[in-house]
Amino acid sequence: MEPKKAGVGKRPGDRPRRAGRAAKSSRQQPRATQADKPARAKPAASPLALGDLSQLLGYSLRRAQLWVFREFGRQLSAFDISPAQFSVLCVIDANPGVNQLAIAQLLSIERAGLGRLVDHLEGRGLVRRTASAINRRYYVLYLTDEGTALLGRIRPAAAESDKRLAAKIGPHAYRELRRALSVFLQET
Amino acid sequence: MEPKKAGVGKRPGDRPRRAGRAAKSSRQQPRATQADKPARAKPAASPLALGDLSQLLGYSLRRAQLWVFREFGRQLSAFDISPAQFSVLCVIDANPGVNQLAIAQLLSIERAGLGRLVDHLEGRGLVRRTASAINRRYYVLYLTDEGTALLGRIRPAAAESDKRLAAKIGPHAYRELRRALSVFLQET
DNA sequence: TATTGTTATACTCTATAACTATA
DNA sequence: TATAGTTATAGAGTATAACAATA
Numbered sequence: 001m002e003p004k005k006a007g008v009g010k011r012p013g014d015r016p017r018r019a020g021r022a023a024k025s026s027r028q029q030p031r032a033t034q035a036d037k038p039a040r041a042k043p044a045a046s047p048l049a050l051g052d053l054s055q056l057l058g059y060s061l062r063r064a065q066l067w068v069f070r071e072f073g074r075q076l077s078a079f080d081i082s083p084a085q086f087s088v089l090c091v092i093d094a095n096p097g098v099n100q101l102a103i104a105q106l107l108s109i110e111r112a113g114l115g116r117l118v119d120h121l122e123g124r125g126l127v128r129r130t131a132s133a134i135n136r137r138y139y140v141l142y143l144t145d146e147g148t149a150l151l152g153r154i155r156p157a158a159a160e161s162d163k164r165l166a167a168k169i170g171p172h173a174y175r176e177l178r179r180a181l182s183v184f185l186q187e188t
Numbered sequence: 189m190e191p192k193k194a195g196v197g198k199r200p201g202d203r204p205r206r207a208g209r210a211a212k213s214s215r216q217q218p219r220a221t222q223a224d225k226p227a228r229a230k231p232a233a234s235p236l237a238l239g240d241l242s243q244l245l246g247y248s249l250r251r252a253q254l255w256v257f258r259e260f261g262r263q264l265s266a267f268d269i270s271p272a273q274f275s276v277l278c279v280i281d282a283n284p285g286v287n288q289l290a291i292a293q294l295l296s297i298e299r300a301g302l303g304r305l306v307d308h309l310e311g312r313g314l315v316r317r318t319a320s321a322i323n324r325r326y327y328v329l330y331l332t333d334e335g336t337a338l339l340g341r342i343r344p345a346a347a348e349s350d351k352r353l354a355a356k357i358g359p360h361a362y363r364e365l366r367r368a369l370s371v372f373l374q375e376t
Numbered sequence: 377t378a379t380t381g382t383t384a385t386a387c388t389c390t391a392t393a394a395c396t397a398t399a
Numbered sequence: 400t401a402t403a404g405t406t407a408t409a410g411a412g413t414a415t416a417a418c419a420a421t422a
Contacts, residue, residue, distance in 0.1 A: 048283050048291075049283055051279060052282075052343060053278045054373055056349075057350050057354075057369070058260050058271075058349060060372055060373055061253045062253055063372040065252075068245075083246075090238065093240075095236050101402085101404080103236075109389095112405075115404065135402095136398060137398045137403045161244075162245050162246065165245055165246065169371050173367065176364040177245060177364070177368045178248070179364075180365045184251040184252045184255055185238065185242055288381065300382075300383080300413090300415080323380090324420080325380045325422070377422100380421080381418100382417100382420100383418080385414100385416085386416105388411100389410100390409100391411100393407085394405100394407085395407100396404090396406105397405100398404105
């Protein structure tokens with residue numbers, strides 16, 4: 001939060017650049033010998049091209065997901081909750097008494113990280129952790145009344161976020177997208 | 189890489205849990221008073237439900253993107269390159285002489301992070317950084333011959349990754365997806 | 377004064393390994 | 400021996416602020 005001291009700043013100027021700070025890769029070519037080619041340098045003031053990326057569906061997916069998370073995060077910020085925390089609340093709500101490992105597997109996240117996440121939710125009084133009477137290795141998770149109430153207030157925000165996505169890409173594309181991506185919901 | 193010492197391990201058992209290590213949230217309720225409800229605890233051996241998440245397109249998008257990145261990362265691991273590094277190589281290839289700020293804006297990543305990323309690519313001899321003769325604040329970036337060659341070898345791997353996505357969701361859904369997501373390519 | 381690129385810093389995720397208690 | 404949960408740790412990625420050089 002409080003920056004102590006700042007960098008010293010370097011610029012493209014005359015002095016040669018060092019390699020990356022990690023120096024995990026060697027640098028072979030001496031810099032000066034080939035620094036004399038900017039004659040054909042076009043400063044790219046014209047619209048930039050994405051190159052192969054524009055043909056790669058994975059890249060479109062990534063951009064779309066970033067947009068959605070930014071939008072959704074904006075909605076969630078009023079509740080001081082992250083998308084990941086929201087997803088865990090949803091799963092506990094839909095499966096009262098679920099244990100942590102089952103959540104981790106369903107959401108494809110790591111046990112270790114999930115433990116800390118649930119720590120946080122429990123600390124905020126949204127989730128109740130109970131030792132299972134049947135198998136004492138398990139925690140058994142429930143939403144508290146406060147957790148249920150919060151989820152109820154978040155639900156409209158989540159729906160609103162989805163609506164903005166639909167507005168951005170159009171209702172037809174939205175329906176197609178939902179159908180095309182449904183595969184990723186019903187498996188590991 | 190080398191773990192010094194490991195955790196001490198805790199279990200759901202009898203002793204009360206502490207709050208999260210950060211303790212940024214208080215814990216109000218005493219644990220023992222409400223630990224007596226596991227009578228109706230169903231250990232959730234039945235298939236779990238995603239709850240609201242299954243209706244949230246943003247979640248499907250996230251899962252799809254994770255799948256694609258895992259797949260693509262597997263392809264790229266042979267070249268010791270990350271998806272982010274690959275995207276920068278693509279942009280430099282498509283726009284020789286581009287500067288770093290333009291790349292950062294096009295890909296929606298931060299200048300600071302991009303600097304280190306380019307450091308790494310330059311250290312590996314894939315990218316050449318030249319001070320612009322026109323505006324000495326600029327770096328002017330080109331692929332080296334080695335960078336061009338590497339990109340040429342990666343291209344089929346990227347195409348293969350896309351093909352696997354098409355195989356997973358089906359060719360029709362693939363085409364719909366491409367159309368539905370094209371919006372996210374042509375803007376900031 | 378604004379812009380490009382840098383460094384430093386902090387925070388969040390993620391991934392892995394080791395450990396305890398339980399089964 | 401295997402499993403649920405934990406801790407410690409390291410590595411990425413991200414975000415921000417301050418700085419030098421240049422415009």
